[in-house]
Amino acid sequence: MTPDAWLGLAILVVSGGTSWLFSLHGRLSRHEAACEQRQRNLDERHSAISKLLDAINAKLDRLMEQP
Helix, strand or coil: CCHHHHHHHHHHHHHHHHHHHHHHHHHHHHHHHHHHHHHHHHHHHHHHHHHHHHHHHHHHHHHHHCC
């Protein structure tokens, strides 16, 4: 192969690798954003459940205090 052919092949490999890396970066970014959204959803659910449990505990405390 001529030096020009080797250079062309190298450019093709590098550009393909670069394209693959950018594609991978995009997929990872979307995955990270989805994970962050799921974590926010879980945090909101946890907060709501904690508030409900606090309300139940307060109600039970009031019931226990009644004669």
